[in-house]
Structure formats: C-alpha cells, structure tokens
Amino acid sequence: MISRPTVARFKQYLVFMNSYADLRGDRATEIMTQMNGTLAFLSAIPFLNPARTPYTFELLGAALRLANFAEMRFKQALASRRANEYSPQVQPMILTPSHSSFPSGHATEAFTSAYVLWRLLQTSGSPPYGHISWRNQLMRLASRIAINRTIAGVHFPVDSAAGCFLGIQLGRYLWRLGAGLPNYPAYRFIGTNYPWGNPPPNDGDFYWEVIFDRLNLLGPPVPYIANLGVQPLTPSPILRWLWRKARSEWR
Amino acid sequence: MAKRKQQEKRAGAWDRINPYVNWALGPGRSDYFIPGRQESGKERMPLLLQLKADTAKDFLDGVFIKRPVFRKRWQDSFQVLCSNTKPRDGKPAVWVGTMATQDIVERIAGPAPRRSVDSVSLGRPLDTQALGTLSKRVVRRKASIALATPPYPRPVVMGVIDDGIGFANERFRKIVGGVIESRVENWWLQDGPNPPPAVPPFTLPPPQAVPFGCELYKSQIDWTLQNSMVDGVIDEGLVYRKVRLIDFARPLAAADVNHQSAAWCASHGTHVMDLACGFDPSPPVHNRPIMCVQLPTRVTADENPGELYYYIAHGITHIVERAQDLAQSWGLASLPVVINVSYGLLADPHDGTGFLEAFIDHKIQECRTRGIDLRVVLPSGNSYLSRIHAQVSFTSAAPRTLQWHVQPDDRTPSFLEIWLPPDPIAIASRVTLRITSPAGASWTIPELPFSTVYFGASPYYGQVASSPWLPSSRTRFIIMLQPTGRPDSGVLVPELAPAGTWKIEFRNTGGLTSAARHIIHAWVRRDDQVYGFPVRGRQSYLTDSLYRAFDHAGRDEEFDNSSLVKRENTINSLATGTEAIVMGGYLGKEGVVAKYSAAGSRTGMPAPPPFPNPPVATTSRWPDAVAVSEDSRVHTGVLAAGSYSNSRVAMGGTSVAAPQIARRVADNLAMGNPGDRQTVRSWAVPLPQFERSGAGWIATVPIVRLKRFE
Numbered sequence: 001m002i003s004r005p006t007v008a009r010f011k012q013y014l015v016f017m018n019s020y021a022d023l024r025g026d027r028a029t030e031i032m033t034q035m036n037g038t039l040a041f042l043s044a045i046p047f048l049n050p051a052r053t054p055y056t057f058e059l060l061g062a063a064l065r066l067a068n069f070a071e072m073r074f075k076q077a078l079a080s081r082r083a084n085e086y087s088p089q090v091q092p093m094i095l096t097p098s099h100s101s102f103p104s105g106h107a108t109e110a111f112t113s114a115y116v117l118w119r120l121l122q123t124s125g126s127p128p129y130g131h132i133s134w135r136n137q138l139m140r141l142a143s144r145i146a147i148n149r150t151i152a153g154v155h156f157p158v159d160s161a162a163g164c165f166l167g168i169q170l171g172r173y174l175w176r177l178g179a180g181l182p183n184y185p186a187y188r189f190i191g192t193n194y195p196w197g198n199p200p201p202n203d204g205d206f207y208w209e210v211i212f213d214r215l216n217l218l219g220p221p222v223p224y225i226a227n228l229g230v231q232p233l234t235p236s237p238i239l240r241w242l243w244r245k246a247r248s249e250w251r
Numbered sequence: 252m253a254k255r256k257q258q259e260k261r262a263g264a265w266d267r268i269n270p271y272v273n274w275a276l277g278p279g280r281s282d283y284f285i286p287g288r289q290e291s292g293k294e295r296m297p298l299l300l301q302l303k304a305d306t307a308k309d310f311l312d313g314v315f316i317k318r319p320v321f322r323k324r325w326q327d328s329f330q331v332l333c334s335n336t337k338p339r340d341g342k343p344a345v346w347v348g349t350m351a352t353q354d355i356v357e358r359i360a361g362p363a364p365r366r367s368v369d370s371v372s373l374g375r376p377l378d379t380q381a382l383g384t385l386s387k388r389v390v391r392r393k394a395s396i397a398l399a400t401p402p403y404p405r406p407v408v409m410g411v412i413d414d415g416i417g418f419a420n421e422r423f424r425k426i427v428g429g430v431i432e433s434r435v436e437n438w439w440l441q442d443g444p445n446p447p448p449a450v451p452p453f454t455l456p457p458p459q460a461v462p463f464g465c466e467l468y469k470s471q472i473d474w475t476l477q478n479s480m481v482d483g484v485i486d487e488g489l490v491y492r493k494v495r496l497i498d499f500a501r502p503l504a505a506a507d508v509n510h511q512s513a514a515w516c517a518s519h520g521t522h523v524m525d526l527a528c529g530f531d532p533s534p535p536v537h538n539r540p541i542m543c544v545q546l547p548t549r550v551t552a553d554e555n556p557g558e559l560y561y562y563i564a565h566g567i568t569h570i571v572e573r574a575q576d577l578a579q580s581w582g583l584a585s586l587p588v589v590i591n592v593s594y595g596l597l598a599d600p601h602d603g604t605g606f607l608e609a610f611i612d613h614k615i616q617e618c619r620t621r622g623i624d625l626r627v628v629l630p631s632g633n634s635y636l637s638r639i640h641a642q643v644s645f646t647s648a649a650p651r652t653l654q655w656h657v658q659p660d661d662r663t664p665s666f667l668e669i670w671l672p673p674d675p676i677a678i679a680s681r682v683t684l685r686i687t688s689p690a691g692a693s694w695t696i697p698e699l700p701f702s703t704v705y706f707g708a709s710p711y712y713g714q715v716a717s718s719p720w721l722p723s724s725r726t727r728f729i730i731m732l733q734p735t736g737r738p739d740s741g742v743l744v745p746e747l748a749p750a751g752t753w754k755i756e757f758r759n760t761g762g763l764t765s766a767a768r769h770i771i772h773a774w775v776r777r778d779d780q781v782y783g784f785p786v787r788g789r790q791s792y793l794t795d796s797l798y799r800a801f802d803h804a805g806r807d808e809e810f811d812n813s814s815l816v817k818r819e820n821t822i823n824s825l826a827t828g829t830e831a832i833v834m835g836g837y838l839g840k841e842g843v844v845a846k847y848s849a850a851g852s853r854t855g856m857p858a859p860p861p862f863p864n865p866p867v868a869t870t871s872r873w874p875d876a877v878a879v880s881e882d883s884r885v886h887t888g889v890l891a892a893g894s895y896s897n898s899r900v901a902m903g904g905t906s907v908a909a910p911q912i913a914r915r916v917a918d919n920l921a922m923g924n925p926g927d928r929q930t931v932r933s934w935a936v937p938l939p940q941f942e943r944s945g946a947g948w949i950a951t952v953p954i955v956r957l958k959r960f961e
Contacts (some may be wrong), residue, residue, distance in 0.1 A: 018509060136481060140481075205497075
C-alpha cells in the first residue's frame with residue numbers, strides 16, 4: 001500500500017528540483033541513455049549475457065513487466081502532479097512522461113531488477129556471489145538511476161523513495177514466489193510522513209539504504225514505512241520453474 | 252562626438268581607501284548584498300585590512316571612539332590574522348579581518364582610523380546562516396616550550412584551500428589496523444552553518460572555534476566515515492550530506508549560486524588535493540596530515556566586487572594555527588606547513604604590495620619568527636592569451652587609446668583597473684583619462700586623489716574612480732560598469748551598462764616618459780566562470796588595432812608586439828610577492844610552456860641569470876618554474892582523483908601544476924631541507940621565455956601511472 005504526500009509538501013520538495021538541476025551538466029549523458037530503460041546499466045554488474053544467461057533475461061523480463069504493471073496502476077490511482085506542474089522553472093531536460101509522478105517508474109523497475117538479480121546471485125550458492133558487495137553495488141546503481149531522474153527534473157526525491165520501496169517489495173514478492181516460499185512480508189508506504197526540513201537523512205531527500213534497511217529489518221523504524229503483517233502467496237509453478245532455470249545459470 | 256555634462260559628486264570617504272567598497276554600498280549594492288541572503292539592515296561586509304604596525308593597537312582598541320558601547324563592539328569586530336614585526340622590507344604590518352556591520356564600515360573610513368590603514372580589501376558576503384556572532388579578537392597563543400624534534404622524515408602538514416574538496420575520498424584516508432581513518436586533521440567549511448547543526452558529527456567533541464562557517468576535526472570526520480558505511484563501503488555522498496558540504500535541501504534565492512562542487516564527478520579541490528597529498532590508504536601514511544579549507548561557493552563563482560582575499564587569508568591563518576595545535580598534541584615544537592592555493596586573479600598592482608600577496612609574505616615572515624616553516628604554493632595563472640592586460644607608455648606627446656570590449660549579456664559587473672607608476676615627487680596630475688562609451692558619451696578624469704566621475708544620469712550605470720594605493724605610492728583608476736545583461740530576478744540592476752567597445756584615451760599631462768619605470772598598467776578584473784559553475788559573467792577584454800591573436804598559420808600567437816595589449820605581466824596577481832612559490836604549466840610530451848601559462852614582466856627586466864626579484868617597482872616577478880599541466884597537446888590536463896573514490900579525471904591549467912610542486916616541497920621539508928623558492932628553482936631545467944617558465948621545467952612523478960601517449 002502506498003499513499004502520497006500532500007500538495008503543500010510536494011511544493012516544499014521543489015527545492016530539490018532546483019538544487020539537483022545543477023548536476024545536469026555532469027549527468028546528461030547518463031540520463032539520456034537511461035531514458036528508455038535501465039537494464040543495460042544493471043547488467044554491467046553481474047555477468048549477464050543473452051547467450052550465457054537467457055533464463056535470467058526471461059526472469060528479468062517478467063520482473064520488469066510486473067514492476068511496470070504495478071507502478072502504472074499506483075501512478076494512476078495516486079495521480080500526483082509532476083514537478084513541472086508546480087513551477088515553470090523546473091524545465092526538465094527530457095520529455096516529461098505522460099503518467100503521474102509518484103511513485104517513480106524508473107526507481108521501481110531499477111530496484112525490482114536489482115533485488116531479483118541480487119537474490120538470484122545470493123541463492124545460487126556460488127562462492128563469490130554470496131558476498132554482500134553484490135547487493136551493495138546493484139542497489140547503489142539502482143539508486144543512482146533513480147536520482148538521475150530527479151536531476152533530469154521529472155521526479156521528486158520522494159517519488160524515488162516510493163519507487164525504491166515498491167521495487168524492493170515487488171522484487172521480494174517475485175523472489176519468494178520463485179523460491180516457493182509460502183508468504184511475504186507486506187509493508188505500507190505513508191507518503192504524508194516522508195520527512196522534511198531535518199538533518200540528513202530526514203531532509204526529504206532519497207536515501208535508498210534507509211528504506212532497504214527498514215524493509216529488511218536491519219535498520220531503525222522510520223515514520224513513513226509501516227508493517228502490514230505477513231501475507232500469503234499463491235504458489236506459481238511456472239515462476240518456480242523459471243526461477244530454478246535462471247538460478248542454475250549462476251552456479 | 253557628443254559630450255555629456257560631467258557630473259562630479261563628492262567622492263565618499265571610502266574612495267580614498269578602496270573604491271570597490273563605495274561601489275558595493277552604492278550602485279552595485281543589489282549584486283553585492285543579494286536580497287534575502289542576509290538580514291536586511293544588518294548586512295555584514297567582510298574586509299581584510301592591512302594596518303601599520305605602530306598604530307595598529309590604537310586602531311584595534313578604537314581609541315578614537317567616544318561612546319563605550321560602540322567602542323566595545325568595534326574591539327570585538329576585528330580578528331588579528333597576522334602580526335609581522337620583523338618584515339623583510341622593514342615595514343611591520345598587522346593584518347586583521349572583520350565581518351563589519353555598516354556603521355563599522357563607515358567608521359573605518361573616518362580620518363582617525365584611516366591613518367592606521369594601509370589597504371583594505373573587500374570580500375564577498377556570506378549568508379546569514381554562515382555568519383558567526385561578533386567574536387573577540389583571537390588571543391595570541393604563547394610560544395610553546397621546546398618539545399621533541401622528530402627524526403627525519405618528519406611530518407609536514409599539507410594545507411589545501413580550494414573549492415569542491417572531496418575530503419572523504421579514499422586518497423585521503425588511511426587504514427590503520429584494519430580500521431578506516433581519515434588523514435584530514437581539520438576541515439573548514441567557510442560557508443557552512445554557524446552555529447553548526449545540533450547533530451553529530453558537529454556535536455561530538457572537540458568544540459568549534461571558527462569565526463564563520465563550521466569546522467570538523469579528524470575525530471569527527473572519522474566518526475562520520477564510520478557511520479556512513481553501507482555494507483562495508485563508505486557512502487561518500489552520505490558523508491558530504493552529513494557534514495553539509497552537499498545540501499540539496501538548502502533553499503536558494505533566485506540569483507544565488509546553485510552549485511555543489513563535490514557532487515560533480517570532477518571537482519577542482521579534490522583533483523588538486525590528490526596531486527598535493529593523495530596517497531593510497533594502504534600502507535597508511537602518517538606523516539603527511541592534511542588540513543583543508545573549503546572556500547565559500549559564491550566566492551569561487553563570482554568575484555566582483557568582493558574577492559577571495561579575506562577568505563584565503565583566514566584560511567591560511569587557520570591552517571597554520573591548527574597545525575601548531577596538532578604539533579603540540581603530538582609533543583612537537585612545531586610542524587612545517589605547505590599550503591596550496593590554486594586560485595588566480597587578474598587585477599591589483601602586481602608589485603608585491605597587493606592584498607593577498609602582501610599578506611602571504613607577511614604571514615610567512617611572521618611564522619619564521621615564531622619558528623614555523625610555512626610555504627605557500629600558487630599557480631601563475633591561465634590568462635596569458637586572455638587579453639586582460641595592457642601597458643601604456645608615452646613615446647611622444649600624442650595620447651594613446653586602448654579599447655575595452657565589454658561583452659553583451661554579461662550578468663556581472665565589469666571592472667578595469669589602470670595603475671600609474673609610483674610617484675616619488677607628488678605631481679598633481681600625470682595622466683588624464685578620457686573614457687568614451689560605446690554610445691559615444693565621454694567623461695574625463697584627471698589623476699586627482701580620490702575623485703569619482705559617474706556615467707550617465709542617476710541611477711548611474713558606471714563610474715570611474717581615482718584612488719591612491721598607499722602601500723606602493725601609486726594611483727589607480729578603476730572603471731566600474733554595471734552588468735550589460737539583466738541578471739536573474741532578485742538582483743535589481745537599475746540601469747544596465749552599454750556593451751561594446753569602450754575607448755580609454757590616456758593623455759600625458761605631466762612628467763611621464765617612455766622609460767620602463769613610467770609604464771602605466773591596465774588589468775581587467777576576472778569575470779569568467781570556473782568549470783561546473785553556472786554561466787553568469789562574461790570576461791571582458793582589451794584590444795587595439797595592432798594586437799595579433801593568431802599567427803600566419805592560425806595558431807595562437809604567443810609573443811608580444813608593439814600593441815598596447817600585452818601578454819607579459821598577466822601573472823596571477825596573488826603571486827607577485829617575494830615568498831610564495833609560483834608555478835606555471837607546460838606540456839608533458841612536447842616540453843613547451845602551456846599556451847595559457849601566464850607571464851611576469853619582460854620589458855625592463857635584465858637578462859637572466861642571475862634570477863632576480865624585479866628591480867623596478869612596477870614590474871611583476873616571474874613564476875619560479877613550470878610543472879606538467881597538460882600531458883600533451885591532445886591529452887588535455889593531468890590525471891588525478893575525481894570527487895568520488897577510485898574515479899580519475901583529467902584537469903589542466905596552472906592550478907594543477909602548483910600542487911605537484913607543493914608535494915615535492917613537502918617531501919623536501921620532511922627531510923630537513925629548506926623547501927623554498929631557491930630549492931624549487933634548483934630542480935628546474937631551463938626553457939625559453941623565462942618570464943613564463945622561470946627557472947625552467949620540473950619533472951614530477953605522475954599520480955596515475957597510466958601512459959596516455961607513447
């Protein structure tokens with residue numbers, strides 16, 4: 001479940017659009033390359049290759065379709081204005097997509113694929129992939145992709161936060177289905193409680209590690225994420241099959 | 252030619268001392284005190300004052316102030332940065348800094364305090380959030396008792412004063428017993444919040460003691476590094492957010508500088524600091540501690556009016572004092588300090604008496620009497636081909652005309668400084684200027700002390716002020732123009748100056764010959780923007796019909812001819828003192844001086860060797876030597892650290908030559924050697940054009956062992 005911040009709060013978050021715009025010169029090429037999808041960047045980290053890991057690509061395709069399906073419906077329901085609807089000075093450097101701002105689609109897709117990849121690597125049992133640095137690098141890249149959208153002027157940091165939340169949850173959902181686990185922990189993102197005006201990391205900016213740690217019960221509680229208890233999963237034999245095939249590519 | 256009626260107003264008292272202050276309080280006020288950045292009515296102006304040592308105490312005590320409450324406030328407003336009682340030139344000086352309120356500013360120009368003042372420079376104001384309260388004068392630390400002298404190689408503190416210093420970069424860390432520590436002993440964010448936020452690391456001991464901005468000590472930096480780890484990797488973006496170097500949540504006025512240098516992949520300060528003192532974290536380097544000062548972003552962005560002297564002077568003093576604190580804590584009598592300041596300016600007298608060059612000389616001398624080895628390394632500047640300098644001399648009775656091209660859509664003010672030679676016998680007016688605007692209006696100003704002529708009708712779009720320069724008995728004319736393009740909203744410019752060709756005609760009205768000692772120098776103040784910063788100013792430049800920018804083959808012409816516009820004497824105006832080590836740049840592969848590497852004087856200089864300080868008061872010294880600033884003609888820059896760990900970027904300019912030599916100077920000092928200008932010159936192999944290459948080129952070991960060319 002996701003709820004959105006208030007209009008007044010979105011207006012306050014405009015300050016981030018102004019500050020992050022300074023980095024446009026630095027990130028322009030990345031932003032342009034990431035406009036239509038982020039898989040190319042994420043596949044630079046693990047050894048992904050269509051000839052070598054075809055099932056992983058199939059699985060990632062499924063993950064991205066899931067992410068897109070979910071995020072678009074959230075965007076439709078939450079109907080949040082884009083930054084450039086609040087001020088004429090945002091002037092995004094790329095075309096603002098026609099769907100609503102909150103949550104961020106790029107963030108959702110990036111974190112879903114990052115999470116799925118991480119779990120694939122981790123559960124493969126191959127020694128190097130058990131190291132925590134794989135998770136870190138994948139998540140940092142997903143975070144950078146999300147922040148690039150703020151620099152470009154098409155998302156607020158809170159959009160990326162919600163996208164990160166949704167992406168991790170969807171990735172976890174997909175993983176647990178694929179692993180044949182019976183349930184998954186559900187959470188709620190309370191947009192109105194997303195912070196503002198305090199020292200970092202409570203200044204309203206996007207910090208992936210805070211959200212990730214909270215969702216994995218590694219970090220302190222935050223006011224904008226609440227438990228919804230454990231939800232059951234309907235088994236999906238076809239996903240289990242796909243997951244096993246993909247995982248075996250990493251052995 | 253149409254002639255406007257001259258309007259002469261009684262020049263404000265500040266015109267006797269520094270016409271820029273008048274400009275900042277008058278026509279340039281809305282650009283200097285940007286609305287919303289400081290409390291209206293309580294604005295504070297940073298000033299760096301050079302006082303005559305014999306009357307300095309009276310000045311600081313405010314003996315001429317009758318009212319006790321005001322006198323107390325006066326006393327609390329000034330901080331002594333340097334007290335040089337044994338100067339080389341025999342003129343002891345005391346340097347003080349102040350963030351002065353308006354009434355203090357007006358009082359300084361009063362007849363009694365003015366007598367103690369040699370020069371005053373204006374700094375760019377800080378936001379209210381970075382301003383400290385008026386603090387008492389710093390109590391002079393007692394000389395410490397002689398403590399242990401360490402064996403060689405002894406520790407040397409490397410100081411870096413710059414912008415965009417990514418001090419959490421791996422190159423400035425060490426791994427001690429498996430624990431990541433910082434090598435940065437002290438970091439001062441000069442435009443940080445004051446008082447600092449009530450959260451760690453600022454709340455951790457030791458407490459802060461800086462007049463503006465906020466600082467962190469090593470223990471606090473170490474805490475921040477340890478507490479910004481994610482999966483065992485330090486998230487440097489998070490570190491910089493916690494220490495407020497990066498702050499995307501900070502609200503900004505429309506006209507302010509929106510730039511966070513450390514958030515870019517390449518930042519000037521990180522690159523320079525890597526060249527000066529970057530080491531891999533393992534094996535740990537213990538005896539090259541680092542102290543860095545992050546200059547206010549606005550000062551780097553946009554310097555007119557109001558330059559960086561005040562902040563750099565504070566930075567140098569701060570580093571020296573913190574280094575001596577560190578020495579005491581290590582049980583040592585003192586620690587040598589090498590400070591690299593990779594900044595350059597264009598205007599000012601270039602004769603060693605300018606604001607910061609004189610401060611650096613005095614500070615190094617003061618440190619010498621205190622038993623501290625201080626070395627300052629500066630770049631020679633990148634303005635060799637920028638057409639910002641002209642030299643006018645009278646070969647006949649005919650007047651000479653110089654053209655000053657002021658660019659359109661220049662959103663910052665433009666300034667041209669014309670410096671007359673020293674005047675041993677006071678002739679009333681040696682030169683009369685006639686300034687003609689692109690629209691055809693003209694004004695005349697003779698060389699009277701402190702007079703001002705305004706351009707146009709009120710509100711004036713420009714003015715020319717004639718003002719004495721006491722430290723070397725010269726007179727300068729300063730032509731000041733409002734922006735030619737409307738700045739962003741929030742900065743109200745009542746009247747724009749016309750863009751185009753301004754003509755300045757020099758008429759010899761008494762006493763000047765064609766001798767080298769009678770050359771009149773003109774410099775344009777710096778108005779361009781540093782890499783990464785948003786475009787606001789556009790550099791104006793000088794020209795005349797004889798200037799050749801390109802040779803017959805289309806290459807940049809690197810030699811002067813009989814044009815008034817000269818490439819010599821374009822050297823960094825901070826770098827013409829006697830003590831600082833000044834480095835130019837050369838191309839590593841081709842072995843020639845980089846085409847932008849600026850020059851000292853050529854005219855009127857004896858042929859080298861021996862290597863002189865300029866014998867004539869109006870000539871500028873040469874750089875000491877050149878170091879690699881470009882790997883080759885096509886491989887621009889040299890490689891060193893980008894902002895974030897393990898990134899590499901190429902950056903060029905004389906800014907990158909200086910820190911390479913700062914590194915070698917520190918190594919030299921560590922072995923007990925002098926590490927001074929003479930030492931640096933002894934490393935050099937001669938190159939042509941001594942006024943640019945000094946003693947020649949110096950080979951340095953590249954930071955990054957990557958062969959960019961065969």
